[in-house]
Amino acid sequence: MTNDYLVTIASTTYNMEAYIGEALDSWLAQETSFPFEIVVSDDGSTDATCDVVRRYMEKYPNIRLIATGHIGKMPNFIRSLKESKGKYVALCDGDDYWIDHKKLQKQFDFMEAHPDFSECYTNSYVLDVTTGEKKIAKTHIWDVADTEGLLAHRDDDNVQMSPGHTSTFFYRNQFLEEYPEWMYGDVMTDFPLYMLMSRYGKAKFINEVTSVYRHRLDGVSSKGWNSIRANERRIFVYENVNRDFGYKYKRIINPILADYYYNLSKRFYKSGKKAKGISALLKAFCYHPGVIKKHSFFSR
Numbered sequence: 146m147t148n149d150y151l152v153t154i155a156s157t158t159y160n161m162e163a164y165i166g167e168a169l170d171s172w173l174a175q176e177t178s179f180p181f182e183i184v185v186s187d188d189g190s191t192d193a194t195c196d197v198v199r200r201y202m203e204k205y206p207n208i209r210l211i212a213t214g215h216i217g218k219m220p221n222f223i224r225s226l227k228e229s230k231g232k233y234v235a236l237c238d239g240d241d242y243w244i245d246h247k248k249l250q251k252q253f254d255f256m257e258a259h260p261d262f263s264e265c266y267t268n269s270y271v272l273d274v275t276t277g278e279k280k281i282a283k284t285h286i287w288d289v290a291d292t293e294g295l296l297a298h299r300d301d302d303n304v305q306m307s308p309g310h311t312s313t314f315f316y317r318n319q320f321l322e323e324y325p326e327w328m329y330g331d332v333m334t335d336f337p338l339y340m341l342m343s344r345y346g347k348a349k350f351i352n353e354v355t356s357v358y359r360h361r362l363d364g365v366s367s368k369g370w371n372s373i374r375a376n377e378r379r380i381f382v383y384e385n386v387n388r389d390f391g392y393k394y395k396r397i398i399n400p401i402l403a404d405y406y407y408n409l410s411k412r413f414y415k416s417g418k419k420a421k422g423i424s425a426l427l428k429a430f431c432y433h434p435g436v437i438k439k440h441s442f443f444s445r
Contacts, residue, residue, distance in 0.1 A: 150182040150207065152249055153231035153318070157222050157334075158185055158239035162192040164359065169201050169208070171242040175249045183208045185239065186225035189215030194239070222334045223324050234318045236335070237356065241312040244270075245355035252315040255349060263346030264316040264339065266309030267355040274359050282310055282358060287350050292343040292390070296397045308348065311335040312356040320345045327385045332378055340386050373416070376409040403433035 154172050158165055165185070172183055185198050187210065198210045211228055226234065233256060235249060245251075245267075252265045269282040287298060290308065298308050314335065321341060328337050339348075380402060387398045406429035413422035429436045 149180055150231045151179040152177070152181040152233045152235060152253060153229035154181060154183045154235050154237060154249075155225040155229045156183070156185050156237050156239045157188065157218075157225050158190060158194050158198075159188045159218075159221075160190045160192045160194060161239040162190070162194045162197060164240040164242075165194055165197050166201075168237065168239050168242045169198070171244065172237065173201075173205060174246050175243070176246045177250050177253070179253065181207065181249060182231060184225055184228045185210050186221050186228065187212040188218060188221040217329075219329050219332060219334060223328065226321070226324075226338070229318060231318055234316055236314045237312040240359050241310075241356060243312070243356045245353065248355040249315075251351060251353070251355075255351065256315065256317060259349070261346050262317075262349050263320070263344075264314065264342045265349045265351065266315070267313040267351045267353050269310045269313050269356040269358055270354055271310075272357050272359050279357070281354065283350075283352075286352050290348045290350075292340065293394055293397060295339060295343055295348055296394055296401075307336055308339065309350060310356065310358050312358055314339070316342050317346070325385065325389060327381070330381065332382045337382060337386065340390075373409060373412045376405050376412060380405045380409065400433040400436070403429045403436040405429075406432060407436050 156168065156172075161168075169183070175181065183205075185208070187195050187198070189212075195210060195212050198208065202208045202210060209228070211224060216224070233253060235252070237243065248267065252267070255265055256262060268286075270279045271282045272279045285299060285306075287294070287308065290298065295308050298306060311334065316338075324341070325337075342348075383398050383402050383405070387395055387402070406425045410422045410425035410429060413419070413425055
């Protein structure tokens with residue numbers, strides 16, 4: 146699994162010509178006591194993203210580009226992971242970047258000193274590319290978590306949320322040779338990986354801001370958290386995680402699924418698809434009957 150590089154920075158790109166240079170600069174600026182490589186897996190960009198990466202490759206031999214045309218978001222993401230040969234892997238999308246030159250060293254040092262941990266996160270900024278506004282991503286701070294803790298993590302409004310942004314994720318690269326077939330579908334990239342890694346050790350959150358996540362109007366995460374497709378994707382992920390963990394955490398996952406099915410039913414009703422709305426509402430009730438009391442169905 147390992148080679149001369151102790152850490153692999155794994156990134157995926159698609160039409161990120163305007164951003165990938167800043168991302169590469171921020172990765173190359175990392176001050177470490179160990180060698181690291183950069184793997185950029187491109188999903189068939191139609192702009193000059195790959196040309197920018199190739200120009201960097203002429204100067205920096207630790208950069209690799211994998212570009213074989215369009216294969217799909219999740220297959221491309223998993224390919225970037227499989228191409229990562231370091232002892233540890235640090236994720237960062239090609240339109241995000243790091244602002245702490247010691248980010249890799251801090252996470253590396255922690256993981257080396259704590260072999261019972263399999264993954265590590267830091268805090269980050271969310272940058273609105275339209276307004277230029279920047280805010281802290283994580284305000285509901287946690288320290289150490291197991292699988293149950295990651296699943297149960299809530300924000301300040303008691304809404305289930307990811308434990309950290311993708312651009313902060315750092316994990317031990319010795320466990321995953323293959324990935325569940327369902328992960329190759331239309332799912333959110335980071336959360337299934339967080340869950341898979343939690344099988345092998347604890348998770349650590351370092352409350353230091355080390356990266357910037359660009360919130361883009363053309364980005365996947367900007368296309369409506371409340372859309373039908375967005376809810377269906379999250380339902381798909383949580384149902385598969387539920388099954389893959391043998392329903393061990395259904396006490397936590399079932400209410401989450403109920404909320405997503407409830408939101409899906411509202412979206413169907415608002416779009417005139419009442420039969421699908423009723424079906425989704427029944428599924429919400431089956432997962433957690435209390436969902437009906439929790440929400441007012443006809444509220445926005």
